[in-house]
Amino acid sequence: MALLRTFLIFAAASGLQRVFASLNDSFTGAGVRAVFPGDGNYASASAAYNLRFTLEPAAVAYPSTPEEVSAIIQAGIDNNLQVVARGGGHSYVANGLGGKNGSLVIDMSSMKNIAVDSSSNTAIIETGNRLGDVALALNAAGRAMPHGTCSYVGIGGHSSFGGYGFTSRQWGLALDTIFAINAVLANGTIVRASEDSYPDLFWALKGAAPSFAITTSIEVNTYPAPSYAIVMEYTWSNMDYEIAAKSMYSFQNFSLAGPASPFSGELVITKGSQEGQVTFGFTGAWYGQKGSAVPTLQSWLDTMPTPTSSSLVGDGSYIDTVAQLSGKNLNTTQAADSTDTFYAKSLMTPEGDPMSFEACSAFMQYLATEGFSSNTNWFVEVELYGGPNSKIREIPNNATAFSRRDTLFTFQLYASSSNSLPPFPEEGFTFVDDMANSITSNMPATWNYGAYTNYIDDQLENWQTLYFNDNYPRLQSLKAQLDPNNVFMFPTSIKE
Structure with a gap:
């Protein structure tokens, strides 16, 4: 028996060596730089942002052109490997490393060109760019686009799955600016997808791109950088959970009334200093007339206790916000x-069926009690998507693969280990799961809530519906047509 085990280990190792040799030959011939197991920089090249995950990809390849991306995909096919793209590398469940061992990773970090066309006010952005670099390049030309706040997040994955930011109520999601996508298909073909060319692919790429192609660049419409912008910050320290529930419910009513589109913001809830309390915060941004930021928020502030602190932050320029x-x-x-080391979930609440006061109360009570005793560092963000003046909701749910445009709030429920290092405490999973359950269990069983794919959750049940809703069957059909051999596969990729 021991001899058989030794033989199987030797055979497996020999097989891997043949794969590595074949990949190396292919990459050398195509002029592609790559890192393999055993290389001195393999550990850093294969490191996940979320340290809950320690994965071993077959190789990490670094293309600099679409043709090199095509060559890498072909090498993966030849060696029966599944292929994934990594942009910024911030997938919450390490999907950019395949979400499992043995994937071939295409790291886009060498493809960072940004070309702004001042005559058409469009830009071509390669997907190795991160959001901070995109913001700086567009701002230098007096332009901007909607995107998230985390400067190190990659534009490729961010725009593939939506791309919410503080300008989204005014301009839409990042993917809404995209009018063409340059990508490489599962058979190595290089294409430019738009509404006129490869329209079905274009539809799928705007909401579920990594399941269908490797995106090399996006072509986007840009907006004039606002002439005035400011950040608003309010904090209510040690708020009793009952008052916090009333505060969240009143913010929901304010949001449903439709504040002006240059306004956006989020509630930020963290641990209180004693059981039964939370720290309740609001961060907002205004991209309109100077002096109008606080008046836009005033009707909600009038329902609130006196804040512990409040301030307007910034020098008035868009890029400073x-x-x-x-x-x-x-x-x-x-x-760097x-x-x-964390676990996160999301919850997208439908604008047409907002949270009950009972759900708000149960949620805040849970945070003020279980959150006080949790051995994690946690926060909750309640991001304002909707309301009558939001650009996000003007596009139908089936217009792109992104299916949750009728959302009022998106919750990010996030808990880190106490020192941000492994291991993540086992009870932390239940703690975060029950954050979401405290809301959903106090709503009708038919409540059509969703989840946000940029806050991806590898333990989410019924994720196909929660992420993609009625669009999932069409995505399955397109997957069968465009990637019948499942070359682009990871734990939450579209399944036939």
Whole structure:
């Protein structure tokens, strides 16, 4: 028996060596730089942002052109490997490393060109760029686009799955700016997809791109950088959970009334200093007339207790608000990004069926009690998507693969280990799951809530419906047509 085990181990190792040799030959012939197991920089090349995951890809390849991406995909096919793209590398469940061992990773970090066309006010952005670098390049031309606040997040994955940011109520999601996508298909073919060319592929790429192709660049419409912008910050320390429930419910009513589109913001809930309390915060941004930021929010502030602190932050320029909301360098070449050890979930609440006061109360009570005793560092963000003046909701749910346009709030429910290092405490999973359950269990069984694919959750049940809703059957059909051999596969990829 021991001899058989030794033989199987030897055979497996020999097989892997043949795969590595074949990949190396293919990459050398195509002029592609790659890192393999055993190389000195393999550990850093295969490291996940979320340190809950330690994965071993077959190789990490670094293309600099679409033709090189095609060659890498072909090498993966020849060696029966599944292929994934990694942009910024911030997938919450390490999907950019395949979400499992043995995937071939195409790291896009060498493809960072940004070309702004001042005559058409469009831009071509390669998908190795990160959000901070995109913001700086567009701002230098007096332009901007909607995107998230985390400067180190890659534009490729961010725009593939939506791309919400503080300008989204005014301009839409990042994917809404895209009018063409340059990509490489599962058979190695290089295409430019738009509404006129490969329209079905274009539809799928705007909401579920990594399941269908490797995106090399996006072509986007841009907006004039606002002439005035400011960040608003309010904090209510040690708020009793009953008052916090009333505060969240009143913010929901305010949001349903439809604040002006240059306004957006989020509630930020963290641990209180004693059981039964939370720290309740609001961060907002205004991209309109100077002096109108606080008046836009005033009707909600009038329902609130006196804040512990409040301030307007920034010098009035658009790019300063991007920097203030990021909290990090926008130039991502100046310093390395940090890592974390965490578990996160999301919840997208339908605008047409908002949360009951009972659900708000149960949620805040849970945070004020279980959240006080949790051995994790946690936060909750309640991001404002909808309301009558939101650009996001103007597009039908079936217009792109992104299916949750009728959302009022998107919750990000996030807990890190106490020191941000492994291991993540086992009870932390239940703690975060029950954050979401405290809301959903106090709503009708038919409540059509969703989840946000940029806050991807590898333990989410019924994820196909929660992420893609009625669009999932069409995505399955297109997967069968465009990637019948399942070349682009990871734990939450579209399944036939």
